[in-house]
Amino acid sequence: MKKIVFLFLTLAFFISCDKEKDVFSETFEVKNNLNLDRAFETVEIDISKIPLEDFLLVDLKTKERIITQLVDTDLDGQNDILLFQPKIKANSSKKYYLTFAETTKESAPVHCYSRFVPERTDDYAWENNRVAFRTYGPVAQKMIEDGVKGGTLSSGIDGWLKRVDYPIINKWYKKTTEGKGSYHKDTGEGLDNFHVGTSRGVGGIAVKVDTSFYFSKNFTSYKTITTGPIRTSFVLTYANWDANGKEISETKHISLDYGQNLSRFEIELKGTDVVSAGLTLHKKKGITAQHKNWISYWEPLDDSELGQGIVATDAYFINSEKYLTSKKDESNLFMDLRVVNNKVVYYAGFGWKKSNQFKNQQEWESYLNDFSLKIKNPLKIVLK
Incomplete structure (x- = not known):
């Protein structure tokens, strides 16, 4: 279990x-x-x-x-x-x-792994034995700004839907960059069919001013702290960004431990007392759940189903909000979080039904509820 x-x-x-x-x-x-x-x-x-x-x-x-x-x-x-x-x-x-x-001592397998990926523009990717994620760097941003094909402009968090317990990051990138396949097709290990765009993906942040949400662009630098059998952790820094007149500084400390579906986000912030962590609502055809300390979005995804979630403790949790808009990729389920001493901590991740980790929405939400109970x-x- x-x-x-x-x-x-x-x-x-x-x-x-x-x-x-x-x-x-x-x-x-x-x-x-x-x-x-x-x-x-x-x-x-x-x-x-x-x-x-x-x-x-x-x-x-x-x-x-x-x-x-x-x-x-x-x-x-x-x-x-x-x-x-x-x-x-x-x-x-x-x-x-x-x-x-x-x-x-015998060395244990490195299940928890992360690295910068210069061969695929400049992603930063991380994984454990259950899930994988990535986000995007400054070269991908500049390509979009210069009109060069293949770039990505987003500080959202992408989910890579793996269904094997061994590492796949290096294997999937290699077959794609060498033209021997694509991580967008499932050949038995899973795939990346999770669309991020300008959404918050799985746990990206935004600052709300009046009725609008504002957010950073791509990360500008990275620092890998550790990989190993139990944890991978790293730091992403971002250029200061504007939230309708508020100058926001943002540094993400992210870690992922063995056996977990949720990454831990510890974010250093200046310029705001409240920040919102979001889950993309994609085509808005899923089911949202909003509880104290956790939120969930369970949705159909191609030939399977996917649950996303965010969990936080009482020290940071304020409330939640379902934000719907006609703007492409900007509909998100948000958790509003209190910034305490220029820091906020929360956990965000996903569970894919096809990985056989969760059979249905009820199992996914039970997982989030137990997670909340344990961190308390x-x-x-x-x-x-």
Whole structure:
């Protein structure tokens, strides 16, 4: 069963070190206080004060080695956090043992991957074992502005509908750029049949002034933070843009974890106290759902069906709005979000029926509802 929370927790680890042996160890407990089984929820441990590069995480009861990922979040050459995904039954807990890895660990497959794609103009694409996304860079924008065929002008988020659990980004781009096929045709792995245009796609943002929505153009630069078995993350920067007289600055910190259908968006914003994250309504033939903390759009798409969703916590959620217009690609279902200390955080993504992850609208909306519940009730970490 798919669990859906990106838990961004920081744990100050006080580790006892034996300098002569250069080893350390610490036992801690992860508690699940919900009446729901939990899995695929990423826990972060702060290891910035530990001058070691290799760690081993072990389930204290079963002695099973747990897959982990080290991340240098600020790219200063020093790893800052250790990631892992516990599996914990409802209303229960597990104990883990963290120690220095004295033996060589087997490398885990890189399921969570992202990169800049210069061979396809200048996309930035990311994926995990369930979903894939992309958005567009400055060369694609300039091509449109110069009237050159093949460009894209959009800060919307595109969904790549994969139905395999292995990476497809490099494979799909290669076959398309080399003329050996097209990612717009499904040959068994999925396809890109999700139209973005100037819409917000799956989670792009806009600022509303009076009755109109305004938004940025393509990203201007990128920075890849990490890829690995548990998470990929990166940063996209945008040129300052105008919202009917308001100058808006925007920097997106995006991550996607293993087992999730929703990317996490942490956006640094100046120039506005409220921002709207949107879901494109395409041909307006789908079903919208608006609840506190989450919104959904379930629609027919070619020979299958697709659910889109956005989830946010109480700290950011204000309300939602279905915006319909005759302007091409500008009808969106919006979630209005409070900007707190020049930052807003939300989660956005999709579920494709043909991938066999969700059978129907009800399963998709249940997924979003559970996601909302879990980010309100994060796993608790207790040092032992």
